[in-house]
Amino acid sequence: MTRVLALALPELAIDAVRRAAPRLVGRPLALVTTGKPGARRPAAKKRPAKKGKGTQTLRVAAASVEARRAGVRVGMTYAHALAVAPDLVVRDHAHADDDAALLGLLRWGMTTLSPRVAPAELHGRHALLVDATGLEPIHGDEAALLRVARAGLEALGFTSRGAIADTPLAALALAYHVPERGPERGPDRSPDCGPERDASSAPPGETRAALGPLPPRALPLDPAALDALARLGIDTLDGLLKLPRPGLPARLGEATLDVLDRALGLRDDPLVATPLPDVVRERLETVNDEQRGTDRLVDLAFALEVLAERVARRLDAEARGARALSLTLARDGARDVRSAFRLASPVSGARTLVRVLHRRLERQDLSVPVTSLALEVTETAPLVVQQEELFDVAAGARPASHEDLACLLARLEGTLGPRQVLRVDLVADHRPERAHTARPVSAPDAPPSTVARPAGPRPTRLLERPAPVGVDTHEGDAPRVLRQDHEAVALTDAVGPERIEAGFWDGPEAGRDYWVVAAEDGRAWWVFKELGTGGWFLHGVFD
Amino acid sequence: MIARTPKKSSSPRAAPELRRGSSLESGAARLRALPALDRHLPGGGLEPGTVVEVLADRGQGALRLALRLAAGLQAGCGRRAVVVVDPLDGRESIYPPALAQAGLDLARVVVLRPRPADLLPCLDEVLRSPAVGVVVASTRAPLPAAASHRLRHAAREGGGVGLLVRPSAARSEVSGAALRLLVREGGAPGRPLVVEPVRARGVRSGAWSISA
Numbered sequence: 177m178t179r180v181l182a183l184a185l186p187e188l189a190i191d192a193v194r195r196a197a198p199r200l201v202g203r204p205l206a207l208v209t210t211g212k213p214g215a216r217r218p219a220a221k222k223r224p225a226k227k228g229k230g231t232q233t234l235r236v237a238a239a240s241v242e243a244r245r246a247g248v249r250v251g252m253t254y255a256h257a258l259a260v261a262p263d264l265v266v267r268d269h270a271h272a273d274d275d276a277a278l279l280g281l282l283r284w285g286m287t288t289l290s291p292r293v294a295p296a297e298l299h300g301r302h303a304l305l306v307d308a309t310g311l312e313p314i315h316g317d318e319a320a321l322l323r324v325a326r327a328g329l330e331a332l333g334f335t336s337r338g339a340i341a342d343t344p345l346a347a348l349a350l351a352y353h354v355p356e357r358g359p360e361r362g363p364d365r366s367p368d369c370g371p372e373r374d375a376s377s378a379p380p381g382e383t384r385a386a387l388g389p390l391p392p393r394a395l396p397l398d399p400a401a402l403d404a405l406a407r408l409g410i411d412t413l414d415g416l417l418k419l420p421r422p423g424l425p426a427r428l429g430e431a432t433l434d435v436l437d438r439a440l441g442l443r444d445d446p447l448v449a450t451p452l453p454d455v456v457r458e459r460l461e462t463v464n465d466e467q468r469g470t471d472r473l474v475d476l477a478f479a480l481e482v483l484a485e486r487v488a489r490r491l492d493a494e495a496r497g498a499r500a501l502s503l504t505l506a507r508d509g510a511r512d513v514r515s516a517f518r519l520a521s522p523v524s525g526a527r528t529l530v531r532v533l534h535r536r537l538e539r540q541d542l543s544v545p546v547t548s549l550a551l552e553v554t555e556t557a558p559l560v561v562q563q564e565e566l567f568d569v570a571a572g573a574r575p576a577s578h579e580d581l582a583c584l585l586a587r588l589e590g591t592l593g594p595r596q597v598l599r600v601d602l603v604a605d606h607r608p609e610r611a612h613t614a615r616p617v618s619a620p621d622a623p624p625s626t627v628a629r630p631a632g633p634r635p636t637r638l639l640e641r642p643a644p645v646g647v648d649t650h651e652g653d654a655p656r657v658l659r660q661d662h663e664a665v666a667l668t669d670a671v672g673p674e675r676i677e678a679g680f681w682d683g684p685e686a687g688r689d690y691w692v693v694a695a696e697d698g699r700a701w702w703v704f705k706e707l708g709t710g711g712w713f714l715h716g717v718f719d
Numbered sequence: 720m721i722a723r724t725p726k727k728s729s730s731p732r733a734a735p736e737l738r739r740g741s742s743l744e745s746g747a748a749r750l751r752a753l754p755a756l757d758r759h760l761p762g763g764g765l766e767p768g769t770v771v772e773v774l775a776d777r778g779q780g781a782l783r784l785a786l787r788l789a790a791g792l793q794a795g796c797g798r799r800a801v802v803v804v805d806p807l808d809g810r811e812s813i814y815p816p817a818l819a820q821a822g823l824d825l826a827r828v829v830v831l832r833p834r835p836a837d838l839l840p841c842l843d844e845v846l847r848s849p850a851v852g853v854v855v856a857s858t859r860a861p862l863p864a865a866a867s868h869r870l871r872h873a874a875r876e877g878g879g880v881g882l883l884v885r886p887s888a889a890r891s892e893v894s895g896a897a898l899r900l901l902v903r904e905g906g907a908p909g910r911p912l913v914v915e916p917v918r919a920r921g922v923r924s925g926a927w928s929i930s931a
Contacts, residue, residue, distance in 0.1 A: 597829065
């Protein structure tokens with residue numbers, strides 16, 4: 177027997193805005209858009225204050241409890257809403273924010289409730305569907321699961337209602353349409369909202385009875401079908417289900433029958449877990465009451481800490497670490513500033529994230545006030561399970577972790593630049609200047625090479641470009657005197673030649689005879705004679 | 720060790736960091752670098768959380784010696800990284816195959832190429848990190864006494880070993896290093912270097928021959 181938990185999110189849009197702007201909690205808030213409420217249309221580009229000259233009218237798309245209490249209703253025009261509630265805070269409604277919030281909640285659901293979680297929509301309102309089958313060993317009975325889920329959502333700042341039933345559609349209908357608790361009907365929450373919620377669930381096998389008293393729009397039926405039902409005077413699902421089944425497709429459309437069958441469990445309606453993009457995003461506004469941004473580093477550092485805390489909690493729940501981050505500063509009347517970077521190894525701790533990010537923040541141009549800060553984890557990786565060192569040789573020093581190193585390297589990259597913080601490796605190439613690679617530590621991991629060390633002696637310092645030098649030789653080419661920088665050094669030692677043939681594609685002159693030459697005081701150099709031209713060059717120093 | 724209670728923390732033995740001068744003779748576990756060097760040092764190795772300077776003229780092999788020491792230390796520093804700091808000068812740079820030849824495991828090595836102006840802050844940050852076991856840096860630039868002491872404190876905080884390669888002319892400067900080795904005779908590859916301790920408490924002076 178399948179059981180499905182539906183978590184209705186009636187205030188998703190409002191809650192998402194408030195999560196990014198905590199100072200709006202408790203204040204009447206309305207989101208406006210030019211489209212029809214619930215319609216998927218890009219949000220109005222214009223600020224509410226400069227609203228339409230002959231363009232579409234701005235209408236309220238979502239209103240907070242406080243706003244509804246003041247009389248603001250979804251669908252009102254912007255002007256009407258302001259007239260009803262003069263202290264109303266108005267924002268543009270951005271569907272992208274809703275989607276991001278829903279995605280975040282999906283991740284949360286997958287990591288804390290059940291591996292199978294799917295998003296759902298009922299007439300433009302959002303919900304999460306959770307496969308609640310067989311979760312008793314983890315969360316206890318269904319009432320306990322419901323409590324855990326709703327407490328979790330509340331901690332994240334999201335209003336929710338929940339119901340458990342045999343099918344996704346039934347659970348969704350019950351979650352949204354528990355009698356007398358539709359969001360439009362009662363702007364005020366009833367005081368007895370606690371235990372009675374659980375009563376909204378339908379016990380196994382009693383789906384039909386539970387759905388009966390609900391209105392037809394509790395199911396995702398076509399608007400045309402809903403209109404037809406209204407004309408017929410059918411105002412409950414009970415009435416709809418009593419209609420003769422063979423006549424339904426003709427009167428109300430094929431889809432209606434399909435929806436009814438899925439709701440009652442007569443047709444399979446499996447939950448399909450959505451694959452999630454590997455992105456965690458958190459945003460926080462840094463504006464004051466006059467909608468002005470801040471140019472103070474302390475304010476931004478504080479916002480950064482809050483963001484890092486939230487991101488860390490989400491990563492922690494998934495036992496993953498951030499491998500690539502981006503920090504975006506939205507600014508007053510100026511372009512957004514985005515700084516994206518990768519980390520040498522996955523990082524999940526809030527403190528580490530702050531330490532890494534603070535360095536980036538300091539380097540941003542804060543001459544233009546910043547209105548919001550967004551932290552995005554664009555790539556994650558499983559956290560390396562750490563094993564404490566058995567013998568920490570440096571007694572007294574606290575044991576180092578991968579995260580410490582990742583943090584250090586990220587900070588160094590922030591100050592020096594990614595091209596100056598490198599991992600090096602050997603490459604199988606005869607030419608000395610090509611015998612190694614240097615990659616930024618934050619570049620994707622490459623397997624370590626298995627190239628053997630070069631057999632001949634190699635200098636500790638290599639000149640970027642071989643420098644022509646004068647060399648006097650004994651018979652048989654062994655160098656005797658080295659002339660460089662107006663200095664002639666008598667050589668007491670010359671070991672060689674080590675012939676290094678480059679690839680034929682480099683031309684015949686590329687062959688070189690290398691010598692290790694040393695002076696009496698112990699100084700040593702790496703010089704070569706170019707076979708084609710016979711010229712001598714200094715290529716390295718045994719420093 | 721059992722007698723090390725918080726009550727005794729005011730006595731000099733229990734709090735070596737409170738004593739003046741270098742702390743080569745304090746009781747912390749020693750780090751083995753190279754047998755040829757270790758046997759001359761009190762306790763048979765380098766003390767964690769200190770800076771060691773190798774002073775030499777260019778081309779005498781001081782960097783090679785430092786890399787050999789780093790390779791020896793790397794074997795004992797577990798997961799901690801070895802950081803090689805190579806200030807940018809546009810003409811030459813540290814040659815990675817030489818790191819491998821010195822015996823370093825390149826998978827646990829990070830090479831930093833700071834601009835000269837970034838060198839000191841960068842060294843300070845790296846030494847201070849508990850994630851780093853050994854720092855090798857070679858610089859011709861002057862190191863003011865205050866900066867040198869800052870590096871000493873950074874190393875103590877991080878618990879690793881800093882190996883600084885500096886010009887031999889720097890021997891007369893004030894330094895925060897616990898051990899300073901002056902290269903007397905350079906060694907071509909395959910020949911031993913002769914070094915002389917300039918400053919080290921509890922170390923007998925003399926000329927040590929070390930193959931690097």
